[in-house]
Amino acid sequence: MVVFYSYGSHFKADKDLGISKCENCNYEAKKLLITEKYKIKLFYVFPLFSKVKNRGIFCTHCGNIEPLSKKEYDEMKAK
Numbered sequence: 881m882v883v884f885y886s887y888g889s890h891f892k893a894d895k896d897l898g899i900s901k902c903e904n905c906n907y908e909a910k911k912l913l914i915t916e917k918y919k920i921k922l923f924y925v926f927p928l929f930s931k932v933k934n935r936g937i938f939c940t941h942c943g944n945i946e947p948l949s950k951k952e953y954d955e956m957k958a959k
């Protein structure tokens with residue numbers, strides 16, 4: 881599991897989808913199924929609040945997130 885932080889958003893890679901062509905940048909790039917959560921943390925350590933902002937397919941080449949509905953996301957994850 882890959883976890884990284886940026887500007888209060890927290891991305892969780894739920895599944896490695898392998899290499900496929902990105903519709904945004906047209907590169908054959910590695911795709912990850914991700915959940916983006918917004919977190920507010922106390923003293924940068926203790927999470928006070930967490931909310932799912934986005935679900936989607938993340939392109940590791942251009943950083944584009946192709947949004948998915950919860951249903952689509954669950955189907956992709958279950959495959």
Ligand SMILES: [Zn+2]
Nearest residue numbers: 902905939942
């Ligand atoms: Zn891309």
